[in-house]
Amino acid sequence: MDHATAVFAGQRPRLFGLAYRMLGSAHDAEDVVQDAWLRWAGHGAGVDNPAAWLTTVVTRLCLNRLDSARARRETYVGPWLPEPILTTDPAAGPAATVEERESVSLALLTTLERLTPPERAVYVLREAFGHSHAEVAAVLDVTEAGSRQLHTRARRHLAAVPTVSTTPADVGPLLARFVAAARDGDLAGLEALLAADVTLWSDGGGKVTAARRPVHGREAVARFLVGILGxxxxxxxxxxxxxxxAPAVLAFLGGRLDGVMAVEGDGEVRAVRILRNPDKLAFLAGQVSRSEGLSGRPS
Known part of the structure; x- marks a missing residue:
């Protein structure tokens, strides 16, 4: 492996993590990183600061994709959710700290869709990767004051969206009881685990069976889950x-990854996200096939 290739290989997980947080799509993030590699292969030998150069290239490639991605999502069938990834996979980018895991949560990635592309870029570079406003300004070709203004607007937009305080240690046991109650058809037991204002999103993309609209409320969500898992x-x-x-359940049917279910909560389930669109499961399925094993079925 020559020096330029080795340098890019060392940066690749971070670049994927940046592109994924920017786009909410593992497939598109891989494409962006590949495009960055092609540019690096042509110009990398003369670059003094590879990390900064590649960060700029990847961010700008993502900005070019975000407008068209937003247009596609406006015609998406049913609720749109980000593509899920295994964050235990080192190749998926940084997710070692609490802050890094939160920056890649399904809830946050969904909420980031509310931001303009520049706001999203500033937020991701600042909050997930710790870049200074001077560094962000150089990446986006704006002033430091402009970077600060975009960051302030992004935080204001996100603050207007209700969030759920969740920690993996709390969610793991809650998720296990939740799945068990749904599979047993225990409607009362399932309702006891749900918050009154719980919401369920089911993303099938019009390709598999899924709820076309969010399901709201304890009774409606419980009946929906028992109806599909009972x-x-x-x-x-x-x-x-x-x-x-965060902890989640991977569902397999005939040896094939059929879906992912994740919950959020602080003692009770406040949000449920189910992903079944096969196009969005392809990257995760590849990660699973390369993984040495999962922790087993929740009981």
């Missing part, structure tokens, strides 16, 4: 994994 309803198997920095 006795005699679903014949697959499940395994626990860390998805986007």
């Amino acid at each position: 006795p005699g309803r679903w014949q697959g198997t499940g395994a626990a994994a860390e998805v986007n920095g």
